[in-house]
Amino acid sequence: MSIDQLIKQLETQSTITIPAGWGQGRATFGGLLASLMLSRLHATLGDLTQDRVLRSATISFIGAVAPGEVEIKAEVIRSGKSVTQASATLLQDGAVLAMLLANFGSSRPSSIDIPASIRPPEVKSPDDAMKFGYIPGLMPEFIQQVDLRWAAGALPFSGAPQADFGGWMRWKDTFPTMTRTHLLGLIDAWPPSVLPLLKGHANASTLSWNIEFLTHDLSKTSEHWWQYQVTTDYAQSGYAHAVAHIWDDEKNLVAISRQVTTVFA
Incomplete structure (x- = not known):
């Protein structure tokens, strides 16, 4: 079942059955869980989403979610003149296995206008970049759902002298409108930034994730590419702290992703 189909189910119901094919080790892919929670929040907010869009969210992955039925409870914490927190x-x-705290805000006039100071690096095009294929037993199942193209940096577990990498991404399934809900899950498809340093396979998982969206209107379909570049700020004692920037195919900065990852190596 595609990401678009799963997202739409949560628009009208609070329970959903997570199908096979979305695994990430012994758990379900965290990006999918984040998208499902956000979809349910949109349904709960109703008419408020007509002028208020997701500006930021914090996601905590508390326990492993297995394939099967899950319930998502959503609530509005506070709603003011221009910002809603839910x-x-x-x-x-x-058992509570994941939580999402989101901030939705409407646009308003402002005398401050600072364009993005960071530009996307010049890398190989999606057609020239290396396609990240699925290898059963070595890669998580959910990789079959995404189209990742490696364009910069070393591959995971290659024993590289430097962490960090970048490339292009999109969902394999096709649908007419790429929303923040779709993009949220897609951003989480990349492996942790420090894995290229390792010489052999080791487990790593996201502890907490903060996402910030910059643009109001994505105006893209599922066939458009999104550029991703991640940088490790700090890693020690089994935890890595990284920030990633995401641009659309017109070099517009659309999101900033910050993650704390547990590394078992």
């Missing part, structure tokens, strides 16, 4: 909680078998 939360979503994902439960399975009565």
